[in-house]
Amino acid sequence: MAYVPTLKTQYKEQIMPALMKEFGYSSVMQCPKLTKIVINQGMGQAVADKKLIDVAQEELTLIAGDESTKSVVIGQTTLNYRDYTVVTSGGNLISIAQIVKEDELTLRGIDDKLYSISVDNGHGYLELTGIDAFVGGYVTLGSSLLYGVTQDMMLTVGVGTYDVELQSADMTATKKVTIKKDATSTLDFSEYKQLSAKKGVINFSVTPENAIMAIDGSEVDYSKPVSLTYGSHTLTLQANHYETYTETFTVNSDYKTKVIDMTSTSSSTTAKTTSASLTNGYSVNITAPSGAALYVDSVYIGVVPCSFSKSSGNKTITLSQSGYNTVSYTISIPNTAGDMTYAFPDMTKTSETATVQTPTVTTPTATSSN
Numbered sequence: 001m002a003y004v005p006t007l008k009t010q011y012k013e014q015i016m017p018a019l020m021k022e023f024g025y026s027s028v029m030q031c032p033k034l035t036k037i038v039i040n041q042g043m044g045q046a047v048a049d050k051k052l053i054d055v056a057q058e059e060l061t062l063i064a065g066d067e068s069t070k071s072v073v074i075g076q077t078t079l080n081y082r083d084y085t086v087v088t089s090g091g092n093l094i095s096i097a098q099i100v101k102e103d104e105l106t107l108r109g110i111d112d113k114l115y116s117i118s119v120d121n122g123h124g125y126l127e128l129t130g131i132d133a134f135v136g137g138y139v140t141l142g143s144s145l146l147y148g149v150t151q152d153m154m155l156t157v158g159v160g161t162y163d164v165e166l167q168s169a170d171m172t173a174t175k176k177v178t179i180k181k182d183a184t185s186t187l188d189f190s191e192y193k194q195l196s197a198k199k200g201v202i203n204f205s206v207t208p209e210n211a212i213m214a215i216d217g218s219e220v221d222y223s224k225p226v227s228l229t230y231g232s233h234t235l236t237l238q239a240n241h242y243e244t245y246t247e248t249f250t251v252n253s254d255y256k257t258k259v260i261d262m263t264s265t266s267s268s269t270t271a272k273t274t275s276a277s278l279t280n281g282y283s284v285n286i287t288a289p290s291g292a293a294l295y296v297d298s299v300y301i302g303v304v305p306c307s308f309s310k311s312s313g314n315k316t317i318t319l320s321q322s323g324y325n326t327v328s329y330t331i332s333i334p335n336t337a338g339d340m341t342y343a344f345p346d347m348t349k350t351s352e353t354a355t356v357q358t359p360t361v362t363t364p365t366a367t368s369s370n
Contacts, residue, residue, distance in 0.1 A: 010086050015115045018084055032110055072096065072114070073332075079107070081114040089119035090181070100316050100328045102158040124179040125318065125326050126155040126164070130190025136199035136254055137168035138225050148201050148225070148255025152300035154184075154293075156316050156328050166192075169199060169227045184326050200251040201225045205259045211239035225255075241265050278337045282310040288343040292319040310340065317344070324349055 019031050071080050087096050089103075096117065099105070104121040107114055128139070134149045141147075141162040147155065149166060161178045164187055173192050177185050204222040206213065213222050214236045220226055228251045237245040242262040249258070285307040286294055294301040294308075295318040301308050304319070312335035320326045324347040331342065 011116070014084050015086070018082070018115070019110070072117075077112075079109070079112050079114050081117070085114050086116040087118075088116070089122055094119075097329050097331070098327070100156055100330050101314070102156055102316075104158065121159045122181040123156055123158050123328065124181055125184040125320070125328075126153075126157050126177060126179060127184055127186045128153045128155070128164075128166075128189065129186060130188045130192070131166065133171065133192045134166040134168045134173070134189065136201055136227060137166060138201055138255070139167070140165045146225075147298060148203075150254040150299050153298055154295045154300065154318055154320060154326075155298045156295075156318055182325060182327075184320070198230050199227050200230060200253055201227050201255045202251065203255070203257040205257060206237065207261045208239050208242065211237045211242070211245075211262060213237050237262055278335050279310040279312050279333070282337060283307040283339050284310050284333065285339060285341040286317075286344070287341060289319065289321075289345070289347050292321040292324070292347060294319060312336075317342075319344060319347060321347060323351075 016028055016031050019025065020028065023030075025031060070082070071078050073079075081096070085096075087094055087099070089098070099117070099119065100123055102123040103119050106116075106118045106120055108116040108118075126141075128149075131149055131151075131153065135151060137149045139147050139149050139153075141155075141157060141164055142160075147153070149168075157179045159179055159181050161176065163174055164177050165172060165174045166189060171192060173189055175187050175189070177187055179185055203225045204213070206222065213220050215226070215228070215233050217234075230251050232248055232250050235245075235247050235249060237260065239262060242264055245260065245262050247260075285305070286301075287305045290304055292304045294304050294306055296308055297316050298318070310333060312333050314330055314332050317329045317331055318326065319328075327344075327347060329344060333340065
């Protein structure tokens, strides 16, 4: 008997009848052909233009499944899925929450209705060790992915081969790595010794973009992340038709973004560094699986159960534990007041044979309290 792909069978037996019922088709010949949509975004200029990183985070937040509304968001477009929407990876059925922004996908559907989502190229994990000399600097993968370097990094990376470059104020190191699906690759940089005091990296986003910046009296190029020693620094910004902006700030973390809007001389508003957020002061609590190491957007948080500060937007949650398969989820945190709690499914042991998952696989459950 000839082999019939599982997805083709599901399309004929589940999706086509659903299409005919929903649109009133009298013949299967009226059902549309499948359309392929490949979603990705290059960030090759991110090192030279800092704003591209923010744009990518805000506009290409990838696929963020929302179980409450049964929708996914791609940039500014919202697509809806049904109970019969088939989500697969490597021939196995998975939960939509197991898709992360590093995956390359094929979407099939009509208008804003999705009937299948297939992970064409999945993701793996990159663990960086021996990186004390680069903490406060940044790491690039290939020409498109840029991260601030922190201790105990676990990056979720799309499948492929990358040149990994670590940079600090004092040195640069480059190594090559191949990322395989659902596997963890490790690069060790312990041969590089720390040469200077601890530093943090600040990613500046300034309006207007042509403002001239000086830190501690010296002009700096803030089109790329700026490395500064821990402690207090004085910043000055000057631009035509804008009031001079001066601020003393403290560097006390490995990496952060600082947003500054200068005041136009024709405006009465004052410069501000951040916009109001309803999430300030609240936490996201992770209660399961107990004992797993938790990473949020590749930054190590702690061992579950643990929590991190609440901020709105899509977050990549990575769970890692010795003897178990590392796994990632995408969650969407709303800009609302109150703590949130997530409990993720139990992890599978590395010695266990993978089983086919169904769309009813337990997904993260969230509760909110005011």
